[in-house]
Amino acid sequence: MVPASQKAPSEGKQFRLVKFFAWASFIVLVIFSFPFSMVISQQAKEILLRSYENYALLVGQNLNHQVFQNFVIPVYRRYGQIRLREEEQYELMDRVVRNTIHGFNVDLVNIYDIGKGVIAYSTDRGLIGKECNKTAGYLKAVKGESSSRLISSSFELWGLGLEMGGTRKLRTYIPFQDVDPFTGDKGHIGGVFELIQDLTPQYESIVRFQFLVIGLSILIMGLIFVVLLLIVHKAETVIEQRARERRELEAQLHQAERLAALGEMVAGVSHEIKNPLGIIRSTAELLGSMPNTDETQKKLSEVITEESTRLNQIVTEFLDFARPQEPNLHPCNLGEILRKNLSFLEPELEKRGITVSHNIGEQPLELSADHDQLYRAFQNLLINAIQAMDDGGRIDIHVGEGNGNYLVAIRDSGCGISPENLRKIFNPFFTTKERGSGLGLSIVKKIVEGHNGRISIESRVNQGTRILVRLPRNP
Numbered sequence: 001m002v003p004a005s006q007k008a009p010s011e012g013k014q015f016r017l018v019k020f021f022a023w024a025s026f027i028v029l030v031i032f033s034f035p036f037s038m039v040i041s042q043q044a045k046e047i048l049l050r051s052y053e054n055y056a057l058l059v060g061q062n063l064n065h066q067v068f069q070n071f072v073i074p075v076y077r078r079y080g081q082i083r084l085r086e087e088e089q090y091e092l093m094d095r096v097v098r099n100t101i102h103g104f105n106v107d108l109v110n111i112y113d114i115g116k117g118v119i120a121y122s123t124d125r126g127l128i129g130k131e132c133n134k135t136a137g138y139l140k141a142v143k144g145e146s147s148s149r150l151i152s153s154s155f156e157l158w159g160l161g162l163e164m165g166g167t168r169k170l171r172t173y174i175p176f177q178d179v180d181p182f183t184g185d186k187g188h189i190g191g192v193f194e195l196i197q198d199l200t201p202q203y204e205s206i207v208r209f210q211f212l213v214i215g216l217s218i219l220i221m222g223l224i225f226v227v228l229l230l231i232v233h234k235a236e237t238v239i240e241q242r243a244r245e246r247r248e249l250e251a252q253l254h255q256a257e258r259l260a261a262l263g264e265m266v267a268g269v270s271h272e273i274k275n276p277l278g279i280i281r282s283t284a285e286l287l288g289s290m291p292n293t294d295e296t297q298k299k300l301s302e303v304i305t306e307e308s309t310r311l312n313q314i315v316t317e318f319l320d321f322a323r324p325q326e327p328n329l330h331p332c333n334l335g336e337i338l339r340k341n342l343s344f345l346e347p348e349l350e351k352r353g354i355t356v357s358h359n360i361g362e363q364p365l366e367l368s369a370d371h372d373q374l375y376r377a378f379q380n381l382l383i384n385a386i387q388a389m390d391d392g393g394r395i396d397i398h399v400g401e402g403n404g405n406y407l408v409a410i411r412d413s414g415c416g417i418s419p420e421n422l423r424k425i426f427n428p429f430f431t432t433k434e435r436g437s438g439l440g441l442s443i444v445k446k447i448v449e450g451h452n453g454r455i456s457i458e459s460r461v462n463q464g465t466r467i468l469v470r471l472p473r474n475p
Contacts (some may be wrong), residue, residue: 025228027129036217041210043274048202050230052105053148055228056195059104060146060174063193066100067093067111068178075384084120084128093121107169111176114142120191141173141192150199170197174346228440232300273315327450334374334406334471341379345386353392360399360432365406367473369451374471377447383466388414388465405453408469411469417459425457 044355071093075082084090097109113120119127132138137147153166176191281304287293288301338360342349349356385395393413400407417425428442448455452472459465 025224036213038210039314040213041206044206044209045203046200048206049148049150049170052197052199052202053172055105055173056148056170056172056197057146059101059106060172060193060195061098063100063109063195064174064176066096067176070096071423072178089290090121094123097121097123103199106195107198108194108196110196111190112138112194114189114191135173137171137173138194140191141175142189144175144177146172146174146188167198167200168203170199171195172197222460260381273311277315278311279310281305281312284308302402327373327447329368329370330373331366332374334369334399334408335360336365337371337375338378338399338408340375341382344379345382348386349395352389354386354389354395355393356395356397358397358399360397367398367406367471370447373447373450376406377444377469378410380444381469384416384440385410385412385465385467388412388416390415404473406473408471409466411464411466413464416461416463416465417457418461422457422459 039333072082075089075092080090082089084093093111097111100150109121109123110119110127111121112118117132117134119130119132122128135149137149140147149171150168151171152168172193172195174193174195175189176193177189178187284301284304288305293301338347338358341357342356381396389412395413396409396411398409398411400409426441426445428439445455448469454470456468457465458468
């Protein structure tokens with residue numbers, strides 16, 4: 001048999017492992033929810049960026065066609081050259097550009113004169129004539145390649161990829177080329193279109209979506225964690241219950257082993273005492289009955305006889321404890337056993353001023369049991385309750401039924417039992433009385449358990465004691 005003290009660390013270690021698993025799972029799930037949301041939002045950003053790049057290229061191509069057809073050709077035919085500083089040409093260009101981008105999400109259109117390196121036209125008139133910023137996109141457009149770049153003034157939150165505040169604009173450079181009116185083929189590059197689109201609202205929607213994904217992930221992970229905690233709590237309860245039951249069983253086994261050894265010793269000693277004690281008693285009775293015995297000798301003989309009788313009762317209790325009899329089961333009435341005890345103890349109850357209340361009545365409380373053993377067990381319990389009250393009091397007896405058992409509760413208003421004594425109350429030879437063997441409750445426990453029943457005691461100092469006996473109808 002492995003002691004409980006040796007098994008407890010292993011169980012505690014297993015339980016700590018379960019707790020660690022619960023917390024580790026929660027942390028891992030929370031950590032992975034951020035990359036998950038980042039991947040989703042990044043994919044959304046890339047899709048948004050590609051769609052607006054394509055969108056800008058289509059707008060730029062259309063703008064290239066419209067400007068060439070509706071501005072360049074008519075202006076060359078009418079004026080022979082393009083001079084956007086002239087109000088009439090500027091208004092014509094502005095009308096063509098604005099009609100082309102009308103309804104599209106374009107904030108600014110600049111047309112660069114690559115020969116002079118300045119802005120020849122802009123929807124923001126204040127930019128006309130300014131030198132162009134020869135960025136990589138601009139240089140690519142000069143070579144005939146279109147390109148786009150996202151310009152952001154936002155800041156990244158905690159390095160998590162969550163962009164907050166600021167603006168996000170898509171800048172697209174498209175070469176401005178001559179278009180053959182008959183074939184549609186593009187030729188000479190005469191300038192560069194710069195289109196700026198404000199994507200701030202769309203990116204803010206993606207950021208809100210990111211926070212939504214993170215929030216939902218944390219919520220789901222939290223729910224999973226709560227479930228894991230409930231499982232851990234249930235596991236803790238089961239582990240503690242099983243450990244407690246095992247400790248109780250081990251304690252009962254050790255107690256049974258000790259009691260078995262003690263019983264063998266007590267049986268041997270009691271047997272050796274009982275025979276000489278009987279001889280002493282019979283001899284004292286004989287001496288007291290002799291004709292020539294005076295009063296002093298008779299009194300001494302009575303004292304010897306009385307004390308021998310008392311010692312014989314103690315020795316009998318020792319033998320009963322050491323060699324308990326198997327219950328002789330037969331149908332009997334639990335109510336009759338209790339009423340018989342109360343009738344026998346009635347003079348003592350009246351003498352001490354103790355009142356008794358009960359719900360026994362005349363109802364049949366049939367069970368299969370040993371009538372004499374149960375009578376003795378309940379007599380011991382009632383005598384203990386009586387002896388706990390020196391100045392009167394009350395005893396309540398309640399008999400109930402449940403799950404095929406009779407539940408007999410005996411409550412007294414006596415002095416109660418201290419917690420340290422309550423733990424030892426069923427130990428053999430333990431008593432707080434000046435006289436007695438300390439075997440009464442041990443014998444009661446043996447009788448109850450011999451009927452496959454259970455006995456438990458609850459007590460508080462100066463508040464009384466409650467004893468609960470559970471007896472099956474058919475042991």
